[in-house]
Amino acid sequence: MLVTVLGASGRTGFHVVRLLRRQGHDVRAGLRSQGRGEQVAALGAVPVVADITADADDLVEALAGSDVVINTAGASDPDPSAVNLVDRDGAISAIRAAEKAGVARYLQLSAQFADSPDQGDRLVRSILLAKQASDAILQRSSLTWTLVRPGTLTDDVGTGRVKVGNHLEPGRVSRQDVAAVLVGALTEQLTENRGFDVLGGDVPVSVALAGIG
Secondary structure (H helix, E strand, O other): OEEEEEOOOOOOHHHHHHHHHHOOOEEEEEEOOHHHHHHHHOOOOEEEEOOOOOOHHHHHHHHOOOOEEEEOOOOOOOOHHHHHHHHHHHHHHHHHHHHHHOOOEEEEEOOOOOOOHHHOOHHHHHHHHHHHHHHHHHHOOOOEEEEEEEOEEEOOOOOOEEEEEOOOOOOEEEHHHHHHHHHHHHHOHHHOOEEEEEEEOOEEHHHHHHOOO
8 A cells, every 4th residue: 555654754654654554655755855855765765855834735736645644743843832833723734635635544543642632741732732733634534544642752662562542651661662553553443533642561452452352
């Protein structure tokens, strides 16, 4: 299948691209500019400019022909204006573009407590509110959607083992393991039209996803 990964040069997106290519998928690596295209091209992905904060028509063109879109893009600046631009407005623009492009499946990297920002850390409240808004749009869209809500992301080496659930206690999880969950969700029907939390854990990713029900 052809998968377009938005935010492909980011710390989580890069792992997603690498895993998809290892599994033999065709991958478009969506980037804000071609500046980091060589890194994803070295993995066998095709770099494309897909800036979710820019022209919506260009984004539709970048997503056209994709079977799946995985949005891992997130603001690098914690300032609320930057967060709203990327995690709220940009993410919503990407969802609308995917609908117009005829994409069937859409996975979004959200955040733990995005579905209940008042319960999350006040220091990241603006991020949670922004993701809550775009997550809600995705759930009301015509797309077959999946929302993955990881705990605090780390750059630790992944273990391939996680804990998933509708609402979990605060915790941490490696970006590599989150990437494995996003890719694993593509072949697990139980993740369709569903959102769930992800933390580091003891259960292999495929088994954890198959036990969501």
